[in-house]
Amino acid sequence: MIYKGFAYIYDHLMKDAPYDRWVGFIQDSISKYHKGASKLLDVACGTGEIAVSLAKNNLEVTGVDLSEDMLTVAQSKAEKNKVNLLFLQQDMRELDGFSELFDVVTICCDSLNYLETKEDVMATFHSVFEQLKEDGLFIFDVHSIHKIHHVFANNTFADQDEEVSFIWNSFLGDEENSIEHDMTFFVRHNQLYERYDEIHYQRTYSIEEYISWLKASSFQVLNICSDFEFERQPHSQAERIFFICQKTKVNS
Secondary structure, X not given: OOOOHHHHOHHHHOOOOOHHHHHHHHHHHHHHHOOOOOEEEEEOOOOOHHHHHHHHOOOEEEEEEOOHHHHHHHHHHHHHOOOOOEEEEOOHHHOOOOOOOEEEEEEOOOHHHHOOOHXXXXXXXXXXXXXXXXXXXXXXXXXXXXXXXXXXXXXXXXXXXXXXXXXXXEEEXXXXXXXXXXXXXXXXXXXXXXXXXXEEEEEOOOHHHHHHHHHHOOXXXXXXXXXXXXXXXXXXXXXXXXXXXXXXXXXX
């Protein structure tokens, strides 16, 4: 799933998303664990909402995404906000070709959950490690297992306004702790509505599995918390789990 026509209505649908909380969490993480960091790679940057906000806060940001359409929207947004960002089309499992290493790599908005297998997740962790300077930070968030089973599963979400209406049905997938989102959108064009249909697949894992894979990629886990709060440890009702990790020196 590469967000084709959907890319151009994504910002409208996500207008209430707490992007400011992601930006604040990233900035607070840098202040706490890596003061002086300046170069940031935003992986799966989507339409660039977080990347542009970080760039406006004096970070040198590069954004990558698998979707060319998402990157087109992101570039337009950067130009509108008069910030200079580099956007590249890349797969998070195979990050490559950057002129310098980064102080910070982020994967926000549960984008990691779009990977279908644990091998994909591990490949991404290794790929991120290779793009970080020594002591660089890796910050990402994922859906909790609780959210997959008790917020998404077998639920229907719907909304409508004058421009866009949607119906979103979620069902448990075939793999453990996976979910399928069956989405239908109606976008108004003058007096007519254009229909878009998308199926999004996401999968998450236990905190212990993520820790194991991070350590296998030579990351040190600095903090694991929930729902945007540094001091809030993951609990049974947590919906979003945040990991703050640091690249450690690999013994030769």
